[in-house]
Amino acid sequence: MPPAHDLTPFREQELAPAGNPAVVRSADGRWYTVTGPCPNCHANSVFRVAYGVLGPYKGRWLGRRSEPEPHSGSILVYCQCGFPHPDRPSESPDTGCGAFWDVPVP
Amino acid sequence: MTDLTRKRFAQLGQQLQLEQLTAVRKQAEGWRNGLTALTGLVGVVFVLKGRESVAGMPAVWRWTTAALLVLAFALLLTGALAAVRAAHGRLGQRMWLSGDRLMSAVLDEVEHTQDVLTTARRCSVVGLSAVVAAIAVSWVVPAEAAKDEKPAGPQVLVSTPVGITCGELVLSNGDAVTVRTGGKGKLRRIPAGDVRSLTPTSRC
Ligand SMILES: [Zn+2]
Ligand SMILES: [Zn+2]
Numbered sequence: 001m002p003p004a005h006d007l008t009p010f011r012e013q014e015l016a017p018a019g020n021p022a023v024v025r026s027a028d029g030r031w032y033t034v035t036g037p038c039p040n041c042h043a044n045s046v047f048r049v050a051y052g053v054l055g056p057y058k059g060r061w062l063g064r065r066s067e068p069e070p071h072s073g074s075i076l077v078y079c080q081c082g083f084p085h086p087d088r089p090s091e092s093p094d095t096g097c098g099a100f101w102d103v104p105v106p
Numbered sequence: 107m108t109d110l111t112r113k114r115f116a117q118l119g120q121q122l123q124l125e126q127l128t129a130v131r132k133q134a135e136g137w138r139n140g141l142t143a144l145t146g147l148v149g150v151v152f153v154l155k156g157r158e159s160v161a162g163m164p165a166v167w168r169w170t171t172a173a174l175l176v177l178a179f180a181l182l183l184t185g186a187l188a189a190v191r192a193a194h195g196r197l198g199q200r201m202w203l204s205g206d207r208l209m210s211a212v213l214d215e216v217e218h219t220q221d222v223l224t225t226a227r228r229c230s231v232v233g234l235s236a237v238v239a240a241i242a243v244s245w246v247v248p249a250e251a252a253k254d255e256k257p258a259g260p261q262v263l264v265s266t267p268v269g270i271t272c273g274e275l276v277l278s279n280g281d282a283v284t285v286r287t288g289g290k291g292k293l294r295r296i297p298a299g300d301v302r303s304l305t306p307t308s309r310c
Contacts, residue, residue: 014108032202049204050123068200076116076205093117100113 010088012098015039021103029067040099043081074102116205140190174240181233188226265303272310
């Protein structure tokens with residue numbers, strides 16, 4: 001059963017992570033996927049972090065590309081639940097309730 | 107404490123992720139334009155300084171000119187590449203696009219871009235000065251060098267009943283043919299009636 005979603009007024013606030021966000025690295029090493037509920041509006045969401053704008057691998061002069069080093073520290077995740085939280089400014093690029101939180105990378 | 111800047115950089119990271127292809131294409135376009143301009147650079151350096159203009163110089167000056175041009179080319183090339191690098195950057199290359207990483211990467215990129223721009227400016231100024239120096243050398247040097255060089259006029263063989271005279275053709279009209287013979291430029295006039303034939307030659 002999906003968790004209930006609270007249509008709270010839009011507010012940009014830093015919160016402690018809720019539930020147990022899972023941080024998973026993709027098989028090819030190019031992505032981190034953070035899955036977990038929003039601590040504010042409780043929407044379940046997936047947040048992705050990619051390696052590099054120009055692709056993940058750096059060729060050594062056209063040679064083999066190596067796998068990127070792991071992300072250390074934590075990843076800042078923000079709510080992208082997609083619900084029309086009230087009071088969200090129309091010019092805001094946000095698509096969620098405004099909350100953001102840190103998820104440590106294992 | 108709510109640190110909105112950190113969220114903004116996380117948002118920038120998500121945006122970069124979505125626009126990766128556009129960003130790469132733009133960058134490629136910038137490099138293409140830059141590299142096309144570099145091709146023009148070769149033209150500028152070597153058309154300004156054609157081979158003919160160095161041909162008459164003494165060896166020392168010829169080598170000086172060549173060295174100046176090679177130096178100028180290397181500097182202008184470095185400068186142009188650095189300018190392209192500064193204009194098209196590589197923010198977000200080889201790093202995780204998470205907020206905090208991006209924040210420090212942006213600061214690094216700003217510093218780096220400024221450094222690269224300084225390099226580009228210096229290289230271009232010195233490179234252009236070298237081109238100008240090379241041109242100046244060719245203006246000044248041949249004036250002194252020309253005296254001990256071969257005459258510029260056409261060489262001819264003038265055949266007369268008493269023999270053949272070879273030299274630089276100075277004047278030829280209905281009365282006579284005048285040629286300059288020998289290194290010191292002694293003029294010799296041969297009346298038209300004596301001339302049996304006049305043949306161009308590459309050397310005497
Ligand atoms: Zn929500
Ligand atoms: Zn939310």
